Amino acid sequence: MTTISRAAKFAERTSRLRASTIREMLKVTQQPDIISFGGGLPAPELFPTREIADCTREVMDEYGAAALQYCVTEGIPELRNWVADRLRKRFGQPLDRSDILIVNGSQQGLDLIAKIFIDPGDHIVLEHPSYLGAIQAFDAYQARYLSVQTDEDGIVPESLEHVLDHADPFPKFLYLIPNFQNPTGRTLAHERRQAIVRICERFELPIVEDDPYGELRFEGSDLPPLASYESEGIIIYLGTGSKIIAPGLRVAWVATKDAEVREKIALAKQGADLQSGSLAQYIFLRYASKAEAFEAHVARIKSTYHHRRDVMAEALAALGIPGLRHNMPQGGMFLWATLDGIDTTELLKISALQKVVFVPGVSFYPERDVHNGMRLNFSNAGDDSIRTGIARLGEAIRSFSHQH
């Protein structure tokens, strides 16, 4: 009897699909006594559970069968109106419902964008480091990556120009997260935004602007999205309800003025899932339309995360470990720490024994070339857990340093 290799049956594109360190770690964090700064989870105690239950009942009473029926691929028109309104307020430029497509999480937006742009071997330009979930989505289409130098103020425009001047093949798009980036919590400086839009316009490089955290600013002033600058180029903006209402609804949106891109994304979405769930869209819309309660809810999320960031930063400072540095993001859910001369993947093995986990920075670099970073999530743990977890992390760092 001959054994046929199962590997031979799978498409070439699956060879790049690796188990995500984050997902694997989320399994570990199911254990109750582990404190996790690893996931990117919003605080579940802030979910508007009762209000969503009320909205569900109201939607069923008002729309009945229509809320359970198929809807158009682009999403229910009233929800697209709501998104256009909200973005108009932040963009300060006219957007209308035809510019908006509802997707099943911005993660689906990334997959669909990859599907319509990426041929095997194509280059994509990324921040250094970048969001692991985007890299996973692009990997499935056999992308390769060009990293742009990134500092505390986000992508360095001169580095972007340099990369584009020398790129072969020329990349398909630039992917970036301008606000409170995942994983670093960094924000692209105001003065760099216009510069990056102009460079991409000059090189005719589309921009994919992923903005799940922009609404979670708890200090400083909002900065204009890249998509708000006048440009001849293609700019595709992704927003989501995951961090302002709840990720379980999977309601997110793609906004672009480019009709051809919108049409291709809609066709790709038809092939993937026909449409996002009608019921979730109606429930989301009902909740978000109760403007006063909704804004109060977003404000509560921001003040809670603000406080938790402070608790984490104070706890880190109190450790007094030389060579441990961290930033102070003005919003979002993540803080980025570095440890001089320490490989944080190795550190994680010890810290997991101390019952605290984080995501080692190397996971976010496609070249896997930087080893001393840590992504620390501050949104998902209460004050006591944050303090205990950071104290455990301090112990882990100390015992790691003794052993090496």
Ligand SMILES: Cc1ncc(COP(=O)(O)O)c(C=O)c1O
């Ligand atoms: C940068 C970034 N993009 C996209 C997503 C996916 O979000 P969604 O729940 O809308 O799919 C996340 C989730 O953490 C993220 O951090």
